[in-house]
Amino acid sequence: MSKIQINPSLSGCKMCKHSITVILLLLIISLLSGCALGNKSEAQSSHPMISSSPIQYAIEATWNEQTHTIHASANVTFRNAHDRSLQELVFHWFADSYRKPELQPIQYQQRNEQLLLERQHNAIGDNDVFFGGVTMKKVTTGEGKRLDYTHANQALTVKLGKALAPGATTSIRIEYEVLVPYGAQRLSYTEQYAGGTYWTPQLAVYDPIRQAWNRVPNYPGYKSDFFYAADYDVQLNVPAAWTLITNGTQVGRTVEQNRQIVHTQAYSIRQFVFYASPDYQETKHALTGGGTLSLYTFKQRQSSVGEQEKWLSTVEDAISFYNVKLGKLPVKHWKMVEAPYPEMNEGLDGIILFGKLGDSQTDSDATDALVTDDTLRSIAKQWFSSSIGNNAVTDAFLEEGLSEFAVQYFRHESQGAPWKQVSPTDLPAQPVTTSSIYLDEGALELYRVKGAAVMTEWVRQTGTEALDTVWQLYFTRYEGKMASVGGYVNVIGHALGQMEKAAMQQLLSGTASDDDPGSSAIEEGQQS
Numbered sequence: 240m241s242k243i244q245i246n247p248s249l250s251g252c253k254m255c256k257h258s259i260t261v262i263l264l265l266l267i268i269s270l271l272s273g274c275a276l277g278n279k280s281e282a283q284s285s286h287p288m289i290s291s292s293p294i295q296y297a298i299e300a301t302w303n304e305q306t307h308t309i310h311a312s313a314n315v316t317f318r319n320a321h322d323r324s325l326q327e328l329v330f331h332w333f334a335d336s337y338r339k340p341e342l343q344p345i346q347y348q349q350r351n352e353q354l355l356l357e358r359q360h361n362a363i364g365d366n367d368v369f370f371g372g373v374t375m376k377k378v379t380t381g382e383g384k385r386l387d388y389t390h391a392n393q394a395l396t397v398k399l400g401k402a403l404a405p406g407a408t409t410s411i412r413i414e415y416e417v418l419v420p421y422g423a424q425r426l427s428y429t430e431q432y433a434g435g436t437y438w439t440p441q442l443a444v445y446d447p448i449r450q451a452w453n454r455v456p457n458y459p460g461y462k463s464d465f466f467y468a469a470d471y472d473v474q475l476n477v478p479a480a481w482t483l484i485t486n487g488t489q490v491g492r493t494v495e496q497n498r499q500i501v502h503t504q505a506y507s508i509r510q511f512v513f514y515a516s517p518d519y520q521e522t523k524h525a526l527t528g529g530g531t532l533s534l535y536t537f538k539q540r541q542s543s544v545g546e547q548e549k550w551l552s553t554v555e556d557a558i559s560f561y562n563v564k565l566g567k568l569p570v571k572h573w574k575m576v577e578a579p580y581p582e583m584n585e586g587l588d589g590i591i592l593f594g595k596l597g598d599s600q601t602d603s604d605a606t607d608a609l610v611t612d613d614t615l616r617s618i619a620k621q622w623f624s625s626s627i628g629n630n631a632v633t634d635a636f637l638e639e640g641l642s643e644f645a646v647q648y649f650r651h652e653s654q655g656a657p658w659k660q661v662s663p664t665d666l667p668a669q670p671v672t673t674s675s676i677y678l679d680e681g682a683l684e685l686y687r688v689k690g691a692a693v694m695t696e697w698v699r700q701t702g703t704e705a706l707d708t709v710w711q712l713y714f715t716r717y718e719g720k721m722a723s724v725g726g727y728v729n730v731i732g733h734a735l736g737q738m739e740k741a742a743m744q745q746l747l748s749g750t751a752s753d754d755d756p757g758s759s760a761i762e763e764g765q766q767s
Contacts, residue, residue, distance in 0.1 A: 291506045293318040294442055294469035301476040302515070307368070307428050309417040309438050314381070316410045317403075321447050324402040328411070329452035330395040330440040331466075336457040337371035337420045344424065345459050345680045350582050351422040371420035381410030393456040395440060413440050423580045425462075431537075432579045433477075434484075434514035436587065441466050441510070444630075444721075455632055461675040461682035464624075464631040466509040468719060473503045473511060482519035484535055484576050486511055486588045507719060508588035509625055514576045524551045528559060532573040537595075546609060553610040557618050560649050564707055565622050566714035575614075586617030588625045593617060612646050619645035622714065628721040636671045636724055636747070639683065640690015647691060648703075658699075661692045670748045672724055693746045701739050709734045 300311035319325055336342045343351075351369055358364060378388045378397050387398040395413070403409050417438050419428050426435035443452045444465050457463045477483055479499040487505025505511060518539065524532040534551060554575065562568065570589045578584070581594035593614040619642040629637045650656035667685040671693055675682045698706050713722070713730045724747065732740035 292468060292470045293320045294467055296439060296469060296471045296473075296511070298439055298471065298473045298511075299476075300438075300473070302433060302478075304433070304478060307419050307421070307433075309419060311415055311417070311438070313413045313415075313440055314410060315413065315440065315442070316381075316408065317442065318408040319403045319405050321445060322405050323447065323450065324404050325399065325445070326402055327399055327452075328397045329443040329454060330397070330413075331443055332373045332390065332393050332395050332440065333437040333457040333463070334417050334426055335372045335393040336437075336459075337424060337426070339370070342457075342459060344457075344462070346683065347423040347582055350580055351424075354422045368421035371418040371424075371426070374416045374418070376414035376416065378414070379412045381412065383412075386411060392454070394443070394454045396452075415440070423582055425585065429579050431518050432514075432516045434512065435592075436510050436512050436585070438513075439471075439511055442469070453630075455676075458632070458675055458682075460679040461635060461686070462631050463675070464510075466628065468507045468509055468628065471503070471505045471508065471511045473505075474500055475503070475513060476500045477515050478517070480517045481515045482517070482521070482535065483513060483515045484519070484533075484574055484590065485513045486590050488572075505588070509628055510587050512585070512587050512590060512592075514590075514592060519576075522547060522551075524555070526555055526558070526573070528562070530571045530573065532558075532575065534575045536577045537579075550609045554614070554618065556653055557610075557615050557649055560653060561619060561622055561645065564645075564648070565710045566718065568621060568626060570621070581613075584613040584617050586620035586624065589621065591617045591621075612643075615646040615649060616642045619649075626719065627714065627717045629723065630721075632675050633672075634722070634724050635675060635682070635686040636690045636693075637722060637727060639686035640671060640694060643687045643691035644694035644698075647695070648706075652703075658695050659691070660695075661688065666692060672747055693743075697743055697746055700742055701735070705735055705739065 295316040297314040297316075298311060300309050302309055315328075317328060336344070355366060355369065358366075358368075373390070375388070375390045375395065378386045378395075380386060380400075384400075386400060389396045397411060397413075399409060399411075417426075419426055419433065419438075421428060424435065426437045427433075443454065444467060445452050453465055455463050455465070471487065473485070475483065475485070476498055479494050479497050481499075483489075483499070483501050485501070485503045485505070486508050487503050489501055489503050491502035493500050514535070516537070518537045519535045520538050522534040522536070524534065526532055532551065532555060534547070558573065568589075572589070574590045576590065576592050578592050578594055583592055584594050585592040591614065594611065620638060623641045623645070624638040627637070629635075631638065647656070647659055651658055666689045667681055669678070669685055671685060671690045673685065678685060709731050712734045713727060716730060717726065728740055728743055728747070731743050
């Protein structure tokens with residue numbers, strides 16, 4: 240074995256020893272400086288975005304509480320992961336569904352009519368505050384060159400100028416303003432609250448078979464969500480006194496002149512949402528299996544410590560139950576946010592909006608009076624809607640039916656509640672696979688109530704062990720992707736065999752069919 244030879248002239252040189260000492264000191268100072276710079280960088284929110292998706296949104300936005308508008312610019316970077324060139328990009332602008340009463344969601348109409356009567360009785364403002372929409376300013380390339388665009392029918396179509404080849408990347412900048420409606424909506428404000436969905440442009444889903452973008456508007460009877468998972472880097476400017484809750488991780492905050500700019504990064508989510516109020520107070524709860532849960536409630540609400548602990552415990556049990564029955568989500572910090580009205584329930588990418596505590600009108604028969612079925616359903620949608628995407632117009636059973644049944648499954652297994660039994664005569668006549676474009680106010684009942692009844696009957700025939708096997712395989716196959724009802728049925732066939740698959744097909748549509756891969760080109764997700 241060779242030995243390292245030391246030059247005796249160097250080892251005995253005092254000047255060299257001094258030089259070595261100086262070098263070592265410089266190295267130590269450099270390392271310490273690096274640590275200090277690293278801490279400073281974190282404090283100043285200098286967090287480079289590491290891409291995990293072909294779609295990235297870098298958004299700067301300001302909430303104007305006087306005009307109730309969001310002024311924003313979105314830099315969208317898109318890599319063409321399809322196998323053909325694209326001449327244009329299409330984005331959904333579902334906030335335009337708030338422009339007219341006939342376009343607004345049915346589920347909030349009664350509440351907003353009540354609020355309107357209250358405002359008229361108290362002689363407050365005009366009726367126009369209940370409407371909203373998007374105003375486009377301009378669209379340019381990343382270099383500032385103006386691009387032609389069309390803004391119509393709740394969609395933004397941007398002409399790229401030249402074809403975007405497969406594998407190529409483009410960046411565009413969209414400048415816009417959103418007028419936020421007053422009252423109860425997925426995007427809305429009240430005197431002490433603002434927030435929701437639909438305030439950012441969201442790339443539509445591209446169908447490579449039809450060679451067309453999904454341009455379906457938001458239907459009043461049922462939402463039309465159908466979004467790719469994407470990465471978001473958002474800087475949102477709101478009043479400094481407001482508590483701001485968002486998806487993802489808030490990596491920085493600066494305060495100046497009674498305003499705060501909160502910097503948030505979120506990876507592989509379908510919608511970026513925010514909720515803000517000066518009245519939110521946070522209660523943190525450590526989850527047994529790791530991670531944390533933050534509960535945000537309005538300060539004026541009075542609740543005992545025991546009531547809150549029971550609520551948090553039940554929510555933790557539900558999260559743990561779904562993690563076991565389907566698969567563990569990568570969510571480290573769950574956020575539960577109280578809404579100003581009981582109808583407002585949402586579950587999107589690690590953040591749950593739940594109806595105002597103590598004022599639920601939809602869960603009078605719930606086993607646990609503190610945690611409503613609406614809240615448990617929103618938790619379940621983290622798996623059946625956020626993690627596994629679907630076309631809400633054609634495959635809403637996968638979100639509503641499976642989530643509603645998941646609530647019943649949780650209550651049955653954890654709380655000893657009997658399975659819900661619904662008479663066939665009390666259920667809608669249409670199959671649960673009916674497209675929402677043919678439905679009005681009955682859409683939610685069809686997808687949720689009849690969908691859960693379908694699952695209950697199927698489990699009665701096959702057992703819960705078979706259900707666990709199917710759900711775990713379903714989650715493994717489609718996590719981070721998109722699924723169709725056909726894909727879900729095929730999972731049953733792969734996991735259990737053709738007999739159990741045929742039984743589900745019969746319950747879903749009343750007829751058995753041959754192997755149906757569903758919208759495989761889309762559900763497997765070119766963007767995954």
